[in-house]
Amino acid sequence: MTLSRSDRRWARRKEARPAELTAAALELFVERGYSATRLDDVAARAGVSKGTLYLYFSSKEELFKAVVREGLLPVIERGERLSEEHTGSAGDLIRRLIRNWWESVGRTPLAGIAKLMISESGNFPEIAQFYYQEVLTRGHRLMDAAVRRGMESGEFRRLDPDFAVRLLVAPLVMLSIWRFSFDFCDSRRLDPQQYLDHHIDIFLNGLRAEGGKPARAGNVVSINRKGKNK
Amino acid sequence: MTLSRSDRRWARRKEARPAELTAAALELFVERGYSATRLDDVAARAGVSKGTLYLYFSSKEELFKAVVREGLLPVIERGERLSEEHTGSAGDLIRRLIRNWWESVGRTPLAGIAKLMISESGNFPEIAQFYYQEVLTRGHRLMDAAVRRGMESGEFRRLDPDFAVRLLVAPLVMLSIWRFSFDFCDSRRLDPQQYLDHHIDIFLNGLRAEGGKPARAGNVVSINRKGKNK
DNA sequence: TATATTGCTGACTGGTTAGTCATTAATGCC
């Protein structure tokens, strides 16, 4: 029995394999967790056999590291550039940063890395450390600069910026997590756009100095807006 | 060789075992994840052998269910009573509910259930469904009543209460998760009290109607306050 | 076409662990 032309079982695609494997691994790690993910399944989803996986990654743990390392660093760097170049109010910068986050992380599979790192931090302290320093702390600094700018210009009240930033970021992380954990439990799904709009609205109003003009969120983070449910 | 009097290896304590086992299991599940937790380790931490574990739970999955089921229902019920009995402003009710959450969940090992359910929802859709309906939805309803009360009395602006509640709860969940995932990465730990104070402050100010009196958070949720860091 | 190179495969193995069960010892009852 000869193989049909479309049987790509033996296709040689050295360049494409690593990215396909890490993409498949990310999906399965997020879906099932690190331990519960079988490398046979990762390989199958990437369209190769397990042996091939081991041509590109020396162990399951190395595959995990690659997934985390390669995912978010470019995004962080883009955010840092965006922050440096920004001229305008702190509120607008925060809106842009959140919009940027949504477009390049929140609505992509990369959002799953948050859930993955939360789940596995206990088993991989070294990777958790890397993620903490190179993703969380840098992302935090990004928002921190915006919040301080607002406080110094008199746009925001003076609160501890560290807590303010954590409270700014927490709903974004929760949105990422929700998508991969409980969204499917609910028939009427969470609308991310409206959720982000409300967050920006409440947060910026909560932070703004007495007498400043009320913040309106809808004007920036409103891509593909759908009708409000109920 | 006779066993010393203090050798409790064969102690018969039928009543206490199940709670000790679920407590040990919660700790390990949260620390390592469900798959990566060995039942031998659970049994050892509870001071028994693996065979004993199987006297009380018919499988690893049943143990997991017991951990989730028994943990949070009493707390939810207490919150529901507290909400019904409350007289006073919506802001005060929200402060009390958060304080109550912190005392009976946030600062206890039960907080780990959030991380556990997030991590394992994909592998146990049935338990995820239970958790979603009996814990998340009921907790959500609790806060929802408070938020609506505030909107109807004119204390809060009129926003979609569903989103407002999600944004009220998100930082609490993140606080739970943080403790078990990244807190140990950072030398200068997150102070939960101040974090909650800031959240209540920003959120209530962000929600309050124009002309209402500014909300101050510090007067309710300030137990065991420590010096502000930096 | 012949040969060398190398990306890819899948059967195999060694270690690990959920779940079992024959045995042991604590307790209660006469």
Place this chain on the structure above:
DNA sequence: GGCATTAATGACTAACCAGTCAGCAATATA
């Protein structure tokens, strides 16, 4: 004390899976 009951033990097994490797087939080179 003697006997019956049952909580507790830990060695055992069957299954599962990360990681290996000898061979196969696509491609490159001559």
